[in-house]
Amino acid sequence: MAYFKNKLLINNYIRLLLLFSLSCIIKWYYLAYRNYYITFSDTLIPAYFSARQYTIIEILKRLFIDFNYFFMPDSNRPFVTVFLYVISFKLGGLHPHTPFLLGIFFSSLLIPLYYLIIKKLLGTEVALSSSLSLAFLTNYIQQGLALTGQLTGIIFLALSLLFAVNYYKSRQLWRLYLSGFFLTLSSLCRYEYALFVPFFILYNFVFDKRTRVYLRIVYWAICLLGITYICLGNFNFNGSPFAIIHIQNTNARIVEHIPKLGFLKAILWCWDMLSMSGGQLILMMGLGGVCFAIKKNKTSSSILISPFFLYLGYLFYKLASGTMYSDINYFLIFLLFIIPMAFWFLRSVSLVIIRNSIYPNISLAIMTGLLIYQFHNANLIIQDHRLWYPERLIRLTEDLRTIPSNYPLYIVVDDRFLSASQDQDMLFYLKRDPIDYLFLLEGEIKIKEKSFYLLIAEDRISQVVGNKKILRDYNHLGYTGLSLYKITSPEDNGST
Secondary structure, eight states, X not given: OHHIIIIIISOHHHHHHHHHHHHHHHHHHHHHHTTTOBOOOTTHHHHHHHHHHOOHHHHHHHHHTSOOTTOSTTOOXXXXXXXXXXXXXXXXXXXXXXXXHHHHHHHHTHHHHHHHHHHHHHOHHHHHHHHHHHHHOHHHHHHTTTTOHHHHHHHHHXXXXXXXXXXXXXOOHHHHHHHXXXXXXXXXXXXXXXXXXXXXXXXXXXXXXXXXXHHHXXXXXXXXXXXXXHHHHHHHHHSSTTHHHHHHHXXXXXXXXXXOOOHHHXXXXXXXXXXXXXXXXXXXXXXXXXXXHHHHOHHHHHHHHHHHHHHHHHHHHHHHHTOSOOOGGGGHHHHHHHHHHHHHHHHHHHHHHHOOXXXXXXXXXXXXXXXXXXXXXXXXXXXXXXXXXXHHHHHHHHHHTTSOTTSOEEEEOOTTTOOHHHHHXXXXXXXXXXXXXXXXXXXXXXXXXXXXXXXXXXXXXXXXXXXXXXXXXXXXXXXXXXXXXXXXXXXXXXXX
């Protein structure tokens, strides 16, 4: 028993492996519960296309020689998340299970990283409670099944912070440079993560007096590589280093018709979404922990804490100006910061009141259990259809799965029934190429196969060349006017 306690529970490597394995198991459970029907990341189809069309060498040439990181179709973000998907398709094949494997295994790395960071900053007990809570956190589960740009950037940001913390304790220069490298990768996942770069540089400038100046300048340059690359790519592709940010904001207002909330309403929206994600009690305790930290060490704590509130302010601005959807997943990084601060606040207050080390740990265990229960219930009843399949879409996809695998199935994009992303996801689940079997209806449709299936609106079937036989409609699923047809050429006998 003593061996078990000393080697298994206390050994840090075993603990990290257990946390990673637990995270993988939890994700597989929720994935199986949803019958594998989730809406993939919007980076998936561009990655699928690129993996099929280009070699890795061609992709790297376009990215780092031509500075054309927009070459992947339908992607107007930095390239790292798309590139990870490309690599996974190259290694695992162009199969539906490939993005799930990437999402689950890569995103599960965040749990042990999170544990290590919190342990170094706030102690083992707070780290363990925070990591177990994160493993069930709804925002994290949603983005950890098919990897998103937000979560990829957070993982690289966590690696950067971990290597930075280790450097300031060990003074091994390679750790500092690795910190800068992962910080660059983070900013190449999402534009907004570039907001954290100045704070890493500022912390190093203020507190690192032992490292020679020219070595610190090298670190600052590495941190700024991602921002530099983004500006060069924008200039090369659009003629302005910040053009794509303007394009995204313009598209949000004009093309996607996102309403402006105004400053006050944006604050209320943020509070509601954070409360819905983590709970008001966690938010209040987290803010209490922030006050404690700043009082304890004003300068260093302010530099560490400020970027998270700057990021929150950035979300306020985006919501108020109508350039971002009201989506709880954008607030994941702030929740990752506030949850351990809440546990630390709870433990600190309990220790002051009770003055016995075991009772604060009991309070942490109780709070962890309550959070896991809350997040688990949210994961089971979640209704965010932009991230999870609606029930009628699952039933439609299941019906289409009955089509023989040796017959082509084409889908005509029609926004009256399904979004283009849902059409693509459906084909992916049906193990059919989402590029070749998706049609934007422009004039007459004439497909080379002698016989094929076609999912199309009834009022557009006249544009299809061939003999048409309606097999079934989907009015009973709520898709009024959407039908499945068998199309045969005149020389085909029409047999199924």
